[in-house]
Amino acid sequence: MHANTAPKRGFSETEFRQRTIKAQSLMASEGLVGLLLMGEQDVQYFTGFQTLFWQSPTRPWFIFVPAEGKPIAVIPEIGAELMRRGWLEDIRTWGAPAPQDDGISLLTELLDPFAKKREKIGVMKGHETKLQMPLGDWERLMAGVSGLRTADCTEIVQGLRMVKSAAEIEKLAHVCGIGSAAFAQVPQIMSEGQPLEDVFRTFRIAALHAGADDAPYVVGAANQGGYADVISPPNQHPLQKGDVLMLDTGLTWDGYFCDFDRNWAIQQVSDEAKRAYDVLYRATEAGINAARPGNTCRDLFMAMSNVIAEMDNSGGDIGRLGHGLGMQLTEQPSHAAFDSTELKENMVLTIEPSLSYGDGLMMVHEENIVVRSEKAELLTTRAAPELPVIG
Structure with a gap:
C-alpha cells in the first residue's frame, strides 16, 4: 500500500462534514447541544486547522461543534487567516494574548443561550485528555454561564477518531x-x-x-x-x-x-x-x-x-x-x-x-x-x- 506518489494534502469539505454529522448524531443520543473542544488534534479533526504554532503555550484555541450546522471557531486573531482557508464560516477572534480575557467573553457570549436553558454540552474529561486553557479561565467561564451543564464527551470524540x-x-x-x-x-x-x-x-x-x-x-x-x-x-x-x-x-x-x-x-x-x-x-x-x-x-x-x-x-x-x-x-x-x-x-x-x-x-x-x-x-x-x- 506504499504509493510512490504522495496523496493530496488536506481533506475535502465532505470529509469534515461527515465527521461533524457523525459527532452530531452521537451528541443527540447523549442529549448534548454542543461540544467544546480545545485540544490540537480535536480542533484539527473537525476543522483541518494545522499549524506548528501549537508549540507555543501562550494562546488558547476553541472549537464549538453545535447540534446542527458547521463548527464555530473561537480563536486568536493570529490564526484567523489560516482558519478561513478551511470550511468553517463562523470564526470569532480576539487579540491574543490577553491574560485578563483570553477568549472568555466570546465563549460566554456563545454559550450563554444554552446556559439560560440549562442545557448540556460535552467537554473532554477522560483519559489522554487535558484542559488546554488556564484553570482560572475555565472557572471564570463556568461562573459566567452558571446554568450550563457539562458532560464527558471523550468517548464520542475518541471513538470517532479511532x-x-x-x-x-x-x-x-x-x-x-x-x-x-x-x-x-x-x-x-x-x-x-x-x-x-x-x-x-x-x-x-x-x-x-x-x-x-x-x-x-x-x-x-x-x-x-x-x-x-x-x-x-x-x-x-x-x-x-x-x-x-x-x-x-x-x-x-x-x-x-x-x-x-x-x-x-x-x-x-x-x-x-x-x-x-x-x-x-x-x-x-x-x-x-x-x-x-x-x-x-x-x-x-x-x-x-x-x-x-x-x-x-x-x-x-x-x-x-x-x-x-x-x-x-x-x-x-x-x-x-x-x-x-x-x-x-x-x-x-x-x-x-x-x-x-x-x-x-x-x-x-x-x-x-x-x-x-x-x-x-x-x-x-x-x-x-x-x-x-x-x-
Whole structure:
C-alpha cells in the first residue's frame, strides 16, 4: 500500500462534514447541544486547522461543534487567516494574548443561550485528555454561564477518531512507507564506531530526504547484547561489535504519524538476542492475526502475551503492547489486559510486543496495521524475520 506518489494534502469539505454529522448524531443520543473542544488534534479533526504554532503555550484555541450546522471557531486573531482557508464560516477572534480575557467573553457570549436553558454540552474529561486553557479561565467561564451543564464527551470524540476514513488511511500508509524507506537505509548509513547521537541525526536526515514533513520522535538505544530502555535520547556511545541497535520513530506527513521501530545487531549477535527477536517477531505475527473486527484490544494483548511467555513471564510490565495511531503518535485504544475496546474495520493500530531477557535487557518490535474485514493489512514494510546484522 506504499504509493510512490504522495496523496493530496488536506481533506475535502465532505470529509469534515461527515465527521461533524457523525459527532452530531452521537451528541443527540447523549442529549448534548454542543461540544467544546480545545485540544490540537480535536480542533484539527473537525476543522483541518494545522499549524506548528501549537508549540507555543501562550494562546488558547476553541472549537464549538453545535447540534446542527458547521463548527464555530473561537480563536486568536493570529490564526484567523489560516482558519478561513478551511470550511468553517463562523470564526470569532480576539487579540491574543490577553491574560485578563483570553477568549472568555466570546465563549460566554456563545454559550450563554444554552446556559439560560440549562442545557448540556460535552467537554473532554477522560483519559489522554487535558484542559488546554488556564484553570482560572475555565472557572471564570463556568461562573459566567452558571446554568450550563457539562458532560464527558471523550468517548464520542475518541471513538470517532479511532476509526479512520479512507483518506486518513491513505496518509497513514504514505508516512509508514516513508518510515520504512528510511529504515531500509540504516545498514548503508550506520557503521561501527559511529556515536549514537550521530546515528539519530543521520536517521532524521534520511527520513526527511525520504519525504517526511518532520521527525519529531526518534528514540532508541544501543548496547552489548541488547538495551535497557526504549525512550532514551541519544548519547555519545559509539556503536560497537556485539551491540544491538534499536531505533523507534514517529515521523509525520500532513499531520499524521507513523510509529514503529527496528532492531539491528552490529557485526555479530548473541544467541539470546537472536531468540528474543524471534519470539517478538512471532508475537507480532500473533497480534496482527488477532487484529480482526469483533476481537478486543485485550484479545490482541493476550495473543501476543502467550508467545512472549516462551521467554518472559513478567506479564507485560511495560503496560501495553500497542495502541491506536493517527494525528497523535499514540492514540486510544491500548492493547492491554484492562482495555475491552472492540476492534472495528479501519482502525489503525500499532502492534508492539516487548520482552525482558538477560541481565536487565529488553527488546521491542513494532509494526503499524489497519484492521480490515478479514485480515489486518500492514502499513509498514514487515521487518526481517531474523535479527539483521550490520557490517
